[in-house]
Amino acid sequence: MEIENYSHMSFKQDQPNILTKKMMNCTRCSLRSGCRQVVPGEGSAEAEIMFIGEGPGQKEDELGRPFVGAAGKFLEEMLGYINLKREDVYIANVVKCRPPGNRDPLPEEVEACWPWLLEQIKIIQPKLIVTLGRHSLERFLPAQKISQIHGKALRRDFPEIGRQVFYALYHPAAALYNGSMREVLIKDFKRIPKVLEAIKNSGSEIEEIKEEKVPEQESLF
Numbered sequence: 582m583e584i585e586n587y588s589h590m591s592f593k594q595d596q597p598n599i600l601t602k603k604m605m606n607c608t609r610c611s612l613r614s615g616c617r618q619v620v621p622g623e624g625s626a627e628a629e630i631m632f633i634g635e636g637p638g639q640k641e642d643e644l645g646r647p648f649v650g651a652a653g654k655f656l657e658e659m660l661g662y663i664n665l666k667r668e669d670v671y672i673a674n675v676v677k678c679r680p681p682g683n684r685d686p687l688p689e690e691v692e693a694c695w696p697w698l699l700e701q702i703k704i705i706q707p708k709l710i711v712t713l714g715r716h717s718l719e720r721f722l723p724a725q726k727i728s729q730i731h732g733k734a735l736r737r738d739f740p741e742i743g744r745q746v747f748y749a750l751y752h753p754a755a756a757l758y759n760g761s762m763r764e765v766l767i768k769d770f771k772r773i774p775k776v777l778e779a780i781k782n783s784g785s786e787i788e789e790i791k792e793e794k795v796p797e798q799e800s801l802f
């Protein structure tokens with residue numbers, strides 16, 4: 582896929598907004614016709630950490646913002662444990678429109694929305710991508726199982742976005758009412774600053790993932 586070159590724009594802060602405007606007009610899959618509004622993502626354009634969830638729920642669909650329901654409150658609580666606020670990070674989803682009845686996004690919906698996510702990553706250039714839940718993890722590291730790699734940082738090379746470090750977490754909504762998963766999630770979350778530090782200090786201990794096939798992409802632009 583061909584990725585737009587944003588380097589001619591002087592302010593990095595403007596770039597997510599420009600992309601958001603494009604996403605608002607997206608009709609690449611049928612989700613748009615069944616939801617109230619697009620939930621593009623939000624946060625700091627300078628964020629070192631990008632959180633990627635699955636897709637908007639009811640509250641997100643109402644407000645047009647990611648993670649503003651119960652799972653979002655829990656996410657904010659956990660950000661507090663590592664002395665961050667949601668404005669310090671970037672929060673996005675694999676699909677930008679709410680699947681009807683909060684069902685799982687279909688493979689073709691994830692596929693249709695994927696170029697937007699790549700654009701967001703390209704603009705934000707996070708040092709660490711934290712995947713929230715199975716769908717988000719699957720998109721980036723399809724051969725990995727969340728139960729085996731949660732709390733582990735893995736690096737993978739993508740032709741469109743270069744080498745990225747991923748840190749898989751259980752989804753806050755899944756962990757919210759599950760005591761043991763909640764404990765694991767909080768423990769993993771509290772390790773994020775250490776992972777970030779390791780990345781900044783050469784990151785040589787971060788495992789490299791090579792074997793996975795990168796899905797074929799079409800160009801959006």
Ligand code: URA
Pocket residue numbers: 634635636637638641646647648649650652653674754
């Ligand atoms: N769950 C998600 O995966 N994303 C949201 O934005 C909200 C809930």
